[in-house]
Amino acid sequence: MNIYVGNLAADVTEDDLRQVFEAFGQVETVNLMKDRFSGESRGFGFVDMPSRKDGVSAIAGVNGKNVKGQVLKVDEARPRQEHRGGGGGGRGGRRY
Numbered sequence: 001m002n003i004y005v006g007n008l009a010a011d012v013t014e015d016d017l018r019q020v021f022e023a024f025g026q027v028e029t030v031n032l033m034k035d036r037f038s039g040e041s042r043g044f045g046f047v048d049m050p051s052r053k054d055g056v057s058a059i060a061g062v063n064g065k066n067v068k069g070q071v072l073k074v075d076e077a078r079p080r081q082e083h084r085g086g087g088g089g090g091r092g093g094r095r096y
Contacts, residue, residue, distance in 0.1 A: 001055030002077040006044040008032070009068035014045075016067065021047050024061055025054025046077055 005017060014030040021027045032045035049055040055076070063074040 001049050001052045003047045003049065003055055003059060004044065004073075004075050004077040005047055005062070006073040007070050008041060008043050008045060008072070009070040010041050010043070012041070012068055012070075017045060017047060020062055020065070020067060021049065021058050024058035025049055025051050 003021075008017075012032070014032055017030045017032070018027050021030075026049060028048040028050050030045065030047050033042040034040060035042055047058070049058060059074050059076065062072055065072050065074075
């Protein structure tokens, strides 16, 4: 089960999250999202737990928990959309 974890403090590490979630079962992976350019935390990440039952328990137990001064927002991760539509707007062209 893939779990979204939001509102993370800037100094939270993958090990910190792993410890919090391992209280509810086996953790397969922890992935913190970082800014591509600065390398700083973007304030959210994902935890993957192989057991759905453990994942549901972890969501209930960790959502609202204070970790390093921040109250975590935890929920089941939504599937990532393959392509974000859109694009530029009707700018450009020649003006007379």
